[in-house]
Every structure is written in structure tokens, then in C-alpha cells.
Amino acid sequence: MKAIVSVFAKDTKGITAYVTALLAEKEINILDISQTLMQEYFAMIMLVDLADCTVAFDVLASHLKEKGAERALDIHIQRQDIFEVMHRV
Amino acid sequence: MSYLLNSSEILQTIEMIDQQHLDVRTVTMGINLLDCADTGMEACCKKVYDKICRSAENLVESCCTIEREFGIPIVNKRVSVTPISLVAASCLEDDYTPLAHTLDKAAAAVGINFIGGFSALAHKGFTKSDLRLINSIPRALTETGIVCSSVNVASTKAGINMDAVALMGKIIRETADIDPMGCAKLVVFANAVEDNPFMAGAFHGVGEPECVINVGVSGPGVVAHALKACKGESFDVVAETVKRTAFKITRMGQLVGQEASKRLGVPFGVVDLSLAPTPAIGDSVAEILEIMGLEKCGIHGTTAALALLNDAVKKGGVMASGHVGGLSGAFIPVSEDAGMISAVEGGTLCLDKLEAMTCVCSVGLDMIAVPGDTSADTISAIIADEAAIGVVNNKTTAVRLIPATGKKVGERIDFGGLLGSAPVMPIHEGSAAEFIARGGRIPAPLHSLRN
Numbered sequence: 096m097k098a099i100v101s102v103f104a105k106d107t108k109g110i111t112a113y114v115t116a117l118l119a120e121k122e123i124n125i126l127d128i129s130q131t132l133m134q135e136y137f138a139m140i141m142l143v144d145l146a147d148c149t150v151a152f153d154v155l156a157s158h159l160k161e162k163g164a165e166r167a168l169d170i171h172i173q174r175q176d177i178f179e180v181m182h183r184v
Numbered sequence: 185m186s187y188l189l190n191s192s193e194i195l196q197t198i199e200m201i202d203q204q205h206l207d208v209r210t211v212t213m214g215i216n217l218l219d220c221a222d223t224g225m226e227a228c229c230k231k232v233y234d235k236i237c238r239s240a241e242n243l244v245e246s247c248c249t250i251e252r253e254f255g256i257p258i259v260n261k262r263v264s265v266t267p268i269s270l271v272a273a274s275c276l277e278d279d280y281t282p283l284a285h286t287l288d289k290a291a292a293a294v295g296i297n298f299i300g301g302f303s304a305l306a307h308k309g310f311t312k313s314d315l316r317l318i319n320s321i322p323r324a325l326t327e328t329g330i331v332c333s334s335v336n337v338a339s340t341k342a343g344i345n346m347d348a349v350a351l352m353g354k355i356i357r358e359t360a361d362i363d364p365m366g367c368a369k370l371v372v373f374a375n376a377v378e379d380n381p382f383m384a385g386a387f388h389g390v391g392e393p394e395c396v397i398n399v400g401v402s403g404p405g406v407v408a409h410a411l412k413a414c415k416g417e418s419f420d421v422v423a424e425t426v427k428r429t430a431f432k433i434t435r436m437g438q439l440v441g442q443e444a445s446k447r448l449g450v451p452f453g454v455v456d457l458s459l460a461p462t463p464a465i466g467d468s469v470a471e472i473l474e475i476m477g478l479e480k481c482g483i484h485g486t487t488a489a490l491a492l493l494n495d496a497v498k499k500g501g502v503m504a505s506g507h508v509g510g511l512s513g514a515f516i517p518v519s520e521d522a523g524m525i526s527a528v529e530g531g532t533l534c535l536d537k538l539e540a541m542t543c544v545c546s547v548g549l550d551m552i553a554v555p556g557d558t559s560a561d562t563i564s565a566i567i568a569d570e571a572a573i574g575v576v577n578n579k580t581t582a583v584r585l586i587p588a589t590g591k592k593v594g595e596r597i598d599f600g601g602l603l604g605s606a607p608v609m610p611i612h613e614g615s616a617a618e619f620i621a622r623g624g625r626i627p628a629p630l631h632s633l634r635n
Contacts, residue, residue: 101194138191153252156252
């Protein structure tokens with residue numbers, strides 16, 4: 096299953112390193128990554144493959160949320176389908 | 185981003201969900217209960233309870249998983265059942281209240297938010313069972329928590345059953361005398377639809393399959409946000425913007441419906457393309473009309489604005505979904521829409537304007553509080569007016585009135601949760617008693633003869 100991980104935070108050093116380490120820990124492969132700054136806010140969006148992920152989707156979602164909160168990051172993970180159906184005919 | 189998506193599209197979806205109240209309003213499972221008929225009330229209740237629990241066992245859990253995986257809230261999980269007047273027709277007892285208790289208990293056991301179908305279809309006349317059910321409504325709705333009831337009193341093909349209209353006025357009055365909250369769970373329909381996922385009017389029609397999943401989407405906040413970017417543009421641009429937004433909202437509903445259907449092993453029925461407001465600020469249909477350029481909802485121009493909105497939502501949504509059904513249009517429930525409440529309290533929105541608005545949008549006079557001393561005849565007359573609009577215009581209309589017992593115009597009655605709170609609205613003086621007392625049936629309009 097493919098999913099989109101989105102990270103929102105105030106821009107600080109090491110956000111990408113921190114989040115990618117969290118994903119690697121669970122055997123999640125990053126397929127694509129993009130990041131932008133909107134004023135002082137940092138937004139990172141990753142397309143990931145969960146084929147080898149070691150934990151269930153629910154567990155992963157709450158793990159990322161918790162770990163994100165520790166560093167004041169807002170991390171969401173959602174299945175890719177929802178974005179595709181909304182924006183493509 | 186990937187070969188398909190770019191980050192601005194992803195951010196737009198996330199923003200719709202996080203800030204603009206985009207949600208799936210309801211995933212409703214329709215369950216056929218015709219095979220639960222029995223001459224004994226107790227046996228019938230047992231069959232109904234078992235079948236609901238068996239069919240909807242995994243409904244809530246599956247919806248919760250979908251919510252988490254897609255990151256989209258599914259606000260309500262509901263069940264609609266075959267109209268109970270049909271299920272209980274062979275019961276020998278007069279009081280159907282035990283069946284309402286059974287529905288309530290089964291709903292609690294499977295963990296859903298509402299259950300609909302304590303209903304009767306009496307548009308051409310009453311069966312014995314229809315009368316027994318209708319007479320049980322006041323007790324059934326005031327003794328249960330989440331059971332919803334509806335009665336169809338008119339159709340374009342049959343005309344208006346004025347005996348049913350008269351009776352429903354009395355039933356609403358009687359229910360309000362016990363507890364006005366009961367009236368918030370009771371809808372009187374003209375041209376009721378069989379696959380509506382929205383409460384309080386949902387029931388599982390006899391033309392439906394054994395079990396089915398219908399989805400109701402929402403999203404007034406998303407439409408409002410999109411229209412804010414069109415300030416000063418022509419109506420062509422406004423209509424196009426609403427269509428594009430409705431497309432996105434509906435696609436999301438379609439995806440959720442398909443996923444729920446797959447997980448539950450139940451066929452997918454329809455997406456109901458409705459803009460259903462909630463009491464939350466920024467999730468209001470009235471606000472959309474005001475963004476179009478009306479100083480306040482209810483002033484002259486409101487009906488035209490609503491007509492455009494309602495039509496554009498359908499046009500955008502139709503392309504996004506395999507099957508569209510239910511009520512499909514903008515809802516204007518007063519108590520559930522912060523903008524409508526404010527317009528009523530500001531004096532710009534009155535019952536007559538709401539009635540006009542129902543000619544061009546889905547459903548009808550919805551969640552409207554009237555003075556506590558409103559007579560049964562007046563309630564019946566309001567129902568008759570609304571049914572006439574539905575019958576003549578070949579559309580669904582409904583009345584969900586709440587006589588606010590002990591309250592006068594200007595006071596508020598609070599329902600809590602999604603049902604919100606309603607300011608008591610003034611009604612016209614003068615009695616329609618003689619009109620309502622005539623009884624009989626208002627014939628179907630000429631254009632019902634289409635064959």
C-alpha cells in the first residue's frame with residue numbers, strides 16, 4: 096500500500112532527518128519527497144511504500160503522531176488513493 | 185510529488201479536512217427486515233434485533249479503519265431498515281413501541297449513531313399497520329434515544345393524503361407535549377426516497393437489495409472557502425467553482441463508500457450529494473449564500489443563490505460518482521446551521537422565505553422550532569403546503585417541525601450535538617382547522633400522468 100506522509104512545523108534544523116529515521120525504523124521505503132517553506136512554516140510531503148512496513152497502519156499513524164508531537168511536528172499519514180481520486184478525473 | 189500528484193493538491197486536501205470541515209457525514213447501512221415478520225411481537229422483536237446485530241456487526245469498526253487510513257472523518261455511522269409498518273404488519277398487537285425499543289437496543293449494541301426506519305408509507309392511504317405505527321410514534325420517539333421516524337404522506341403519483349397530513353399534525357403535537365426532542369427525530373415526507381442515508385428520514389425501501397451501503401457527503405465549508413476566492417466574478421465562474429468543489433467532495437465520498445462496501449462485503453448503493461451543514465462556525469450553507477453577495481441569508485436574492493448552489497452541486501457530483509441517489513442537494517436545517525440561526529435571530533429569515541427556498545433545494549422545512557402553543561391544525565397546514573411543493577414540482581420535500589413546548593418566539597430550544605439549537609420562529613395567525621378537517625386526498629397533479 097502506498098501512502099502520503101505530510102509533516103507541518105515551524106522550520107527548524109533536522110526535521111527531515113528526524114522523520115525519515117522514524118520511517119526507516121519501521122522498514123518504510125520513501126518513493127518521493129518534496130518540501131516547501133510557506134512563510135516560516137515548513138511543509139514536507141512524502142510518498143511512501145508500506146509493503147515492508149513492520150507495523151499495522153493504525154499503529155504507525157499513532158506512532159508518527161506521538162513522535163511528531165515530541166518535536167512539535169504535525170505528522171499525518173493517509174492512503175494515497177484519497178488524493179488521487181479528489182484531483183484526477 | 186509522484187507521477188500523479190503535486191504537493192499543492194495534497195496540501196489542498198489536507199486543508200479541506202483540517203480547516204474547512206470536510207467530512208463524510210454518514211455511512212449508512214440499509215438492512216432489509218421483511219423476513220423478520222411474525223405474528224408475535226416478542227418474536228418479531230427478537231428477529232429484528234438479531235438481524236441488525238448480525239448485518240451491522242462490523243460497520244462501525246470498518247468505518248473507523250477507513251477514517252484512520254484515509255485521514256477523513258466519518259462523522260456518523262448509521263443503519264436504516266425496512267419501514268417498520270411493513271415489518272410489523274402481521275403482528276397482532278396495536279402498539280409498536282416495543283419495536284422502537286428493539287431498534288434502539290440493536291443500534292446501541294452495534295455502536296451506531298442513529299437508526300432510521302420507524303416509518304410508514306401512507307401517501308395514498310393507511311393500512312392498519314400504518315395507523316398502528318403512526319399512533320405509536322409519540323411514545324416510541326420519546327422513550328428511545330437514537331431511533332428516527334418518518335412518514336410519507338404525499339407523492340406526485342398519488343397526490344396528498346390529507347388524512348395523513350391531519351394525523352401527523354396531531355402526532356407532532358402529541359410528541360412535543362411529552363418531549364420536543366422527539367420531534368427532532370420525526371420527518372413528514374412528500375416523495376420520500378428509498379435510499380436516503382441522511383437522518384431523520386432514512387429508511388430502507390422495498391425496492392432495495394437485502395443489504396446496501398449508502399454514503400452521504402458534506403462540505404459546505406469547502407464550498408464557502410472556494411467561493412471566497414471568486415469575489416466579484418460572474419455567476420458563470422461561481423457555478424463552475426461550486427461544480428469543481430462538489431466533484432472533489434463527491435469523489436471522496438465515492439471512495440469511502442467503495443472501501444466500506446469492499447470491507448463489509450455489502451453492495452455499494454449511492455452517494456447522496458448533499459451539502460449538509462453542522463452547527464460549527466464555517467460549516468454553513470447560509471454562509472455560502474452570503475459569500476455570493478447577499479448581506480444576510482433570507483433577504484431578496486436568497487432563493488436564486490440557493491438554486492444556483494443546489495444545481496451546481498449536483499452537476500459537479502454526478503460525474504464523480506457511479507450512482508447518485510438519496511436526497512442530493514443543499515440542506516437548509518435551521519438549527520444545524522450557524523448562519524441560518526443568525527439570519528433568523530437577525531429577522532431576515534422567516535418561515536415563508538424558507539418555504540420558498542425549499543422549492544429549489546433538497547428536502548424542506550427542516551429543524552424549525554415553532555411556538556410551543558402551535559396547534560395541530562396549523563402544523564398540518566404547514567405540512568400540506570410543503571407537500572404541495574413536493575408533489576407539484578416532482579421533488580422530495582419534508583417537514584421536521586419542533587413545537588418548543590413552553591417557549592415563545594425569540595427564545596431558543598437546544599438539542600445538542602449535530603442537531604444544534606433553534607430559535608423559535610413566528611408563524612402566521614389564523615386557523616386552518618376547517619381546511620384540515622375536510623380529510624380525503626388532494627388529487628395528483630396532471631403532470632403525474634406521464635405514461
